Structures are given as structure tokens and as C-alpha cells.
Amino acid sequence: MVLKLNLIAAACENMGIGKDNTLPWNLRTEMNFFTRMTSSIIDTNTMKKNVVIMGRRTWESIPDKFKPLSNRMNFILSKSDLDLKNYRDVYSFKSLEQCLEKLKCPEFQDLYESVWVIGGSNVYKECMESEHFYRLYLTQILKNFECDTFFPKIPDNLVTIRDSIVPEGVQSENGINFIYKVYENPNFKM
Ligand SMILES: NC(=O)c1ccc[n+]([C@@H]2O[C@H](COP(=O)([O-])OP(=O)(O)OC[C@H]3O[C@@H](n4cnc5c(N)ncnc54)[C@H](OP(=O)(O)O)[C@@H]3O)[C@@H](O)[C@H]2O)c1
Structure with a gap:
């Protein structure tokens, strides 16, 4: 299996993704x-789950009642020893x-279907530099919010694609407009 x-x-207009270790918007x-x-999960005949990869601060930003993110294997990156028992x-x-x-x-590959990198900044950056970087699903919020954490520079060579699972056109909630964009890494080797 090829790892994708x-x-x-x-991200909002200034590419901000967070403020005070929370999301700046409520959508x-x-x-x-x-x-x-x-x-x-596409193959519902298996017990497989997806994996979500996140940095330690993103893990901490998840409210206790939603931790760990359900029906997904939660992978957390940290240089420290975290108490996750x-x-x-x-x-x-x-x-x-x-x-x-x-x-x-190989033994672990049988346990998961797809891998989702859910932030924050450095984790996104390192993953976009990886040979395994496949796609970026970016919700572009068409408004500016004050932020202290930002999405890293998107590589110039990514191509915009359509994915039928993603709603098209301008979405709207609480008077805030946003669009779902999907980018693919043309250098990804299947
Ligand atoms: N809008 C969005 O889509 C979105 C998505 C995710 C998060 N956010 C927001 O972004 C903010 C959190 O993101 P953040 O960028 O500040 O932090 P983060 O990436 O979630 O966490 C940073 C920490 O992760 C660990 N880490 C990161 N890369 C690592 C690596 N390669 N190896 C080992 N450890 C690594 C380090 O932990 P240690 O210091 O423990 O070593 C580092 O201090 C919050 O405001 C959150 O709400 C927004």
C-alpha cells in the first residue's frame, strides 16, 4: 500500500488558522x-479506521469531551513524553x-484506511515537504480573523482538482462565506 x-x-484570508490555541471562528x-x-471509510467490510496526525498543541486544543477524535486513530507529535494512558x-x-x-x-497497514494530517503549522509544513504528501483539502474562509497561527506557504506547483465528495461553490454560515478547495501534489508517485 502506498502511503498517502x-x-x-x-484558513481565513490572511491564511490564519488559529488564535490562543483555538479556532478563530465557529462554523x-x-x-x-x-x-x-x-x-x-470507503471499505465498510473491514474494521479499519482512518488515522489523524496532529501536533501536541492541536491535541491540547480539542475539548476534553471530544478527545480522542472518535472513530479515528489519533497520532500526536511531541518531543516530550505525553501522558496518554x-x-x-x-x-x-x-x-x-x-x-x-x-x-x-506491514502489520499496522492492515488497521487503517486513509491518513489525515490535521495541523498545526509545522506539521502541515513538514508533511507538504514529504514525498508522501498527496492532497490538501483547504477550506478558504472569505473573511479576515485575527490569528497567531498560520498555514505555511502552499507550494506553487500544486494543482487544483475536483473531488466529488467536496461541496462546490460558495458556502455560507453565520454570515461567513467559505469555499472548499482541493489541491493535489503532481509529484506524488502512486
Ligand atoms: N484551522 C485549522 O484547520 C486548524 C487545524 C489545526 C490547528 N489549528 C489551530 O492551530 C493552533 C495549534 O497549532 P500550532 O501550529 O500552534 O501547534 P501544533 O502544530 O498543533 O503543535 C506544535 C507542537 O507539536 C509538536 N510537533 C510539531 N511538529 C513536530 C515534529 N515534527 N516532531 C515532534 N513534535 C512535533 C511539538 O510539541 P512539543 O512542544 O510537545 O515537542 C510542537 O511544539 C491552534 O490555535 C489550533 O486551534 C487550526
């Missing part, structure tokens, strides 16, 4: 989209390399 990293993020439909995309289906890694090694293990 799918990134998923929401329920966008959050539902995130949950659907990262949880959906109270959680099931949660793994921590000291580097992205270690995390990718786990995903490439």
Missing part, C-alpha cells in the same frame, strides 16, 4: 465537513519520521 498524506485545514458545517472527511487509540511520536515508519509497518 491528506492534509485538511481551514459548524465546516467542522462537520472535517469530521466527515477524516472519519469516512487514559486514552484508547492514541499514539505519540517524537518525530514525523517515526510516525511515518509506524504507518508503513
Whole structure:
């Protein structure tokens, strides 16, 4: 199986993604989209789940009642030893390399279907530099919010594609407009 990293993020006009370790906006439909995309399994005849990869601060930003993200294996990156013994289906890694090694293990490959990288900044950046970077699902919010965390520069060579699962056109909630964009890495080798 070829390891594909799918990134998923929401960014406002200045490419901000967070403020004070939370999201600067409250868009329920966008959050539902995130949950659907990262949880959906194509082969329902198996017990496989998807993997979500995140940095330690993104893990901490998830409210306790939603931790770990349900029906997904939660992979957390941190240089420190995290206390995760109270959680099931949660793994921590000291580097992205270690995390990718786990995903490439033949025994582990039977347990998951797709891999979603859910932030934050450095995790997105490192993953876009990886040979395994496949797609970026970016919700572009058509408004500016004050942010302290930003999406890294999107490589110039990515191509915009259509994915039938992604709603097209301008979406709207609470008077905020946003569009779902899908980018693909043309250098990804199947
Ligand atoms: N809008 C969106 O789509 C979106 C998505 C995700 C997050 N966010 C927002 O973004 C903010 C959090 O993102 P962030 O960029 O500040 O932090 P983050 O990437 O979630 O976490 C940073 C931490 O992750 C660990 N880490 C990152 N890369 C690593 C690597 N290669 N190897 C080992 N450890 C690594 C380090 O933890 P240690 O310090 O423990 O070593 C680092 O300090 C919050 O505001 C959150 O709400 C928004």
C-alpha cells in the first residue's frame, strides 16, 4: 500500500488558522465537513479506521469531551513524553519520521484506511515537504480573523482538482462565506 498524506485545514484570508490555541471562528458545517472527511471509510467490510496526525498543541486544543477524535486513530507529535494512558487509540511520536515508519509497518497497514494530517503549522509544513504528501483539502474562509497561527506557504506547483465528495461553490454560515478547495501534489508517485 502506498502511503498517502491528506492534509485538511481551514484558513481565513490572511491564511490564519488559529488564535490562543483555538479556532478563530465557529462554523459548524465546516467542522462537520472535517469530521466527515477524516472519519469516512470507503471499505465498510473491514474494521479499519482512518488515522489523524496532529501536533501536541492541536491535541491540547480539542475539548476534553471530544478527545480522542472518535472513530479515528489519533497520532500526536511531541518531543516530550505525553501522558496518554487514559486514552484508547492514541499514539505519540517524537518525530514525523517515526510516525511515518509506524504507518508503513506491514502489520499496522492492515488497521487503517486513509491518513489525515490535521495541523498545526509545522506539521502541515513538514508533511507538504514529504514525498508522501498527496492532497490538501483547504477550506478558504472569505473573511479576515485575527490569528497567531498560520498555514505555511502552499507550494506553487500544486494543482487544483475536483473531488466529488467536496461541496462546490460558495458556502455560507453565520454570515461567513467559505469555499472548499482541493489541491493535489503532481509529484506524488502512486
Ligand atoms: N484551522 C485549522 O484547520 C486548524 C487545524 C489545526 C490547528 N489549528 C489551530 O492551530 C493552533 C495549534 O497549532 P500550532 O501550529 O500552534 O501547534 P501544533 O502544530 O498543533 O503543535 C506544535 C507542537 O507539536 C509538536 N510537533 C510539531 N511538529 C513536530 C515534529 N515534527 N516532531 C515532534 N513534535 C512535533 C511539538 O510539541 P512539543 O512542544 O510537545 O515537542 C510542537 O511544539 C491552534 O490555535 C489550533 O486551534 C487550526
